[in-house]
Amino acid sequence: MTPRYTELQLDALRELANIASGNAATALSQMLGREVGLTVPRVLALPLVDAVDACGSPDESITGVVIPLEGDIDGLVLLLISTEGADALCRLLGVEAGSDIGDSALREIGNILGTSCLNALASMTGLNLCPCPPHLSTDMLGAIVSSLALTQTESADLVLVLDSELDVADEPCSISFVLLPSDGGVSDLLTPLGLAA
Amino acid sequence: MGEIVVSKRAGDELVARGLGSCIGLALVDRSAGVAGLAHIVLPESSETDRQPGKFADLAVPELIDRVCRAGASRRRLEAALAGGARMFELGELDIGARNADAVRKGLATSGLAVHAAETGGSRGRTMRVSVGDGTITVKEAGGELTILLDGSAGGAHLPRASATLEGAHR
Numbered sequence: 001m002t003p004r005y006t007e008l009q010l011d012a013l014r015e016l017a018n019i020a021s022g023n024a025a026t027a028l029s030q031m032l033g034r035e036v037g038l039t040v041p042r043v044l045a046l047p048l049v050d051a052v053d054a055c056g057s058p059d060e061s062i063t064g065v066v067i068p069l070e071g072d073i074d075g076l077v078l079l080l081i082s083t084e085g086a087d088a089l090c091r092l093l094g095v096e097a098g099s100d101i102g103d104s105a106l107r108e109i110g111n112i113l114g115t116s117c118l119n120a121l122a123s124m125t126g127l128n129l130c131p132c133p134p135h136l137s138t139d140m141l142g143a144i145v146s147s148l149a150l151t152q153t154e155s156a157d158l159v160l161v162l163d164s165e166l167d168v169a170d171e172p173c174s175i176s177f178v179l180l181p182s183d184g185g186v187s188d189l190l191t192p193l194g195l196a197a
Numbered sequence: 198m199g200e201i202v203v204s205k206r207a208g209d210e211l212v213a214r215g216l217g218s219c220i221g222l223a224l225v226d227r228s229a230g231v232a233g234l235a236h237i238v239l240p241e242s243s244e245t246d247r248q249p250g251k252f253a254d255l256a257v258p259e260l261i262d263r264v265c266r267a268g269a270s271r272r273r274l275e276a277a278l279a280g281g282a283r284m285f286e287l288g289e290l291d292i293g294a295r296n297a298d299a300v301r302k303g304l305a306t307s308g309l310a311v312h313a314a315e316t317g318g319s320r321g322r323t324m325r326v327s328v329g330d331g332t333i334t335v336k337e338a339g340g341e342l343t344i345l346l347d348g349s350a351g352g353a354h355l356p357r358a359s360a361t362l363e364g365a366h367r
Contacts, residue, residue, distance in 0.1 A: 048238065049198035058215030059323050061338065066285055076287075135285045139338040142215020143321025146198065147284040150218055150238070150292050 017041040017162035020117040027116040041164035058142025065110030072127040075181035085173035199251035203233040207329030216280035218293035221324035225331035226269035240299035257303030277345040281316040313345040
């Protein structure tokens with residue numbers, strides 16, 4: 001199923017994702033003043049079609065906030081926020097969901113979560129990682145995930161998805177936190193850990 | 198995604214959900230009641246990856262071949278395409294536009310005209326084909342349903358007609 005990565009490498013990536021999303025959860029909790037729960041991350045190395053299915057129903061409407069990465073590795077961080085979740089986040093921040101200011105607030109959440117995730121990855125790997133300004137789109141899940149994955153991989157043959165769920169306490173808000181490294185970015189993440197592909 | 202489906206069973210519906218930069222290519226022969234749909238991901242195959250449904254260069258001839266084997270007549274085929282969006286202003290390559298160009302080029306090479314198309318823009322789309330009457334629709338995320346091919350209107354090779362559905366049809 002995952003010929004290009006060994007179990008050991010996938011474990012290492014899972015651990016990276018765990019610490020990165022843990023940092024992001026802490027940042028979100030501080031921002032909202034709520035507890036934020038975190039699931040154990042999944043590390044999926046799948047063909048694109050299965051990677052999209054693993055994220056949800058392809059024509060489900062969802063808000064995606066994308067933070068492209070620059071520096072030593074290429075890739076991107078993607079937050080997938082359900083419509084309900086986006087409403088709840090905007091309410092907690094005191095802005096109107098669906099408005100320009102609501103979108104801007106969600107982008108800012110993406111920025112903070114993406115940056116805290118990158119800080120964790122950078123300190124573990126010693127890599128220089130910078131977030132680019134976030135993009136936001138409310139659209140079909142399949143369209144968002146497949147289009148983004150295709151910007152990171154040449155073949156779409158095997159897409160690596162690291163994702164975990166952040167749950168905001170007492171709110172119908174769960175955010176799927178997805179790391180999409182580029183083909184080359186995966187080995188750049190593994191090399192500093194002594195697990196070069 | 199990367200799949201090709203063909204049917205001649207009236208009542209079947211072929212669907213490509215959540216098309217972003219991908220292209221949905223539908224071919225129908227309304228007289229024979231045969232329809233096919235390909236969910237094309239990238240413009241060109243490589244030496245190492247030659248999955249027929251995934252790449253425009255292989256998927257266009259493959260889809261034509263499969264609908265014809267299912268009983269369609271090549272000269273009656275009507276083609277419609279949807280997708281090829283640029284969802285995010287990321288990277289230098291506009292994969293959606295390259296996909297749309299590659300599919301159009303493939304159809305031209307095979308001598309097929311494009312009956313109707315909804316490509317480009319920045320929204321995701323879902324494309325549906327009704328096997329039997331050959332109606333082809335596309336719906337944009339948060340938008341309206343557009344009829345690319347109205348199967349209830351008689352005669353093949355109508356001029357391009359894409360109307361907005363207002364509850365009257367079907």
